[in-house]
Every structure is written in structure tokens, then in C-alpha cells.
Amino acid sequence: MDSNYRFCPACATSLARITLIEEGAEKERLRCPSCNWTHWNNPTPVLAAVVEYQGQILLARNAAWQNKFYALITGFMEAGETPHQGISREIKEETNLDAQELQLIGVYDFQRRNQVIIAYHARCVGEVSLSPELVDYKLYAFDQVRCWPSGTGFALADWLRSSGHEPQFMENWQPPQPRAPEVAS
Numbered sequence: 160m161d162s163n164y165r166f167c168p169a170c171a172t173s174l175a176r177i178t179l180i181e182e183g184a185e186k187e188r189l190r191c192p193s194c195n196w197t198h199w200n201n202p203t204p205v206l207a208a209v210v211e212y213q214g215q216i217l218l219a220r221n222a223a224w225q226n227k228f229y230a231l232i233t234g235f236m237e238a239g240e241t242p243h244q245g246i247s248r249e250i251k252e253e254t255n256l257d258a259q260e261l262q263l264i265g266v267y268d269f270q271r272r273n274q275v276i277i278a279y280h281a282r283c284v285g286e287v288s289l290s291p292e293l294v295d296y297k298l299y300a301f302d303q304v305r306c307w308p309s310g311t312g313f314a315l316a317d318w319l320r321s322s323g324h325e326p327q328f329m330e331n332w333q334p335p336q337p338r339a340p341e342v343a344s
């Protein structure tokens with residue numbers, strides 16, 4: 160998994176793929192030939208929430224996705240906040256709901272986007288009002304919701320199982336495709 164970095168953020172020299180010995184083994188990474196800055200490309204933590212609202216599961220559809228896929232509330236952690244604060248903030252920003260109770264479901268890899276998902280169950284109250292990032296939401300009974308075979312879908316499945324509901328997975332699921340960037344005219 161590589162990135163689009165081309166220049167060193169410290170000294171603006173063009174980056175190159177350079178092999179160095181790290182912890183006793185050769186490792187090729189994108190590095191700066193001038194100042195030795197290294198692009199570690201570590202996975203980014205992403206927070207996710209199985210939002211329980213009025214006794215149902217709230218899934219939302221992202222405005223940036225082409226397909227009609229309803230998913231968990233997710234977002235990146237901000238500097239200076241705890242995971243609990245981060246997921247409470249994301250839920251508030253995206254749905255206007257207040258998380259009254261948070262419980263860690265688990266941690267999941269999401270290698271397609273070089274992320275690691277920290278997933279919570281969040282019991283929420285308030286009035287739903289979606290941010291512009293989301294176009295729609297749906298409420299699902301625990302035994303009606305369908306999981307998807309990908310990071311956050313496994314978190315949903317694990318939570319359902321832990322609360323006594325055998326998870327059911329979608330068939331022929333396709334990962335959501337972001338809309339192509341608009342071509343400037």
C-alpha cells in the first residue's frame with residue numbers, strides 16, 4: 160500500500176523508495192534522500208459507532224457514495240481527544256444525537272484504506288438531524304439489520320451476536336464507491 164506523497168514535508172526534496180535496515184531487517188519505504196524523513200505509512204485510527212436509537216440500529220448513507228449503502232457512523236480521531244470523546248463528537252456532528260452510553264465492541268483492520276477501526280456500541284438519545292455529509296438514515300430492528308463483510312460490518316455482527324442476535328450478512332455486497340471527482344470545466 161503506497162501513498163501519493165511526492166515531496167518531503169520537512170525539506171521539499173523529492174521522496175524516493177530507499178531501503179534501510181530497520182530493527183535488523185531491510186525495509187524499503189518512501190524516504191527523503193536529503194534529510195532522512197521517512198513516510199511510515201502507519202494505519203490511521205478510525206472511530207465507528209453502532210448507534211442504538213429508540214431500540215433500533217441507526218445506519219446512515221454517506222453523500223460521497225454512489226451506491227445506496229447504509230453504514231455505521233464513522234470518523235477520524237482529532238488530536239487532543241480520547242476515543243470516547245471522538246466517537247461522541249462524530250455522532251453529534253453527523254446525527255445530532257447524544258451518546259449516553261458507550262461500550263467498546265472491538266478493533267478491526269481495514270487494509271483497503273490502511274485504517275484500523277475502533278468500534279463502539281453507542282446508546283443514543285435526542286432528535287436526528289443529519290449533517291450534509293449524510294443523505295439519509297434508516298432504523299433497523301436488531302433481527303432485520305444486515306451486516307456486510309468488511310471492517311465495520313464485522314463490528315456490527317459482533318455486537319449483534321453479543322446481544323443475542325445471530326447476525327445475517329448481505330449477499331453480493333460491493334464496497335461503496337466514492338463518486339469520481341468532478342472535472343473542472
Ligand SMILES: [Zn+2]
Pocket residue numbers: 167168169170171172191192193194195196
Ligand atoms: Zn527532507
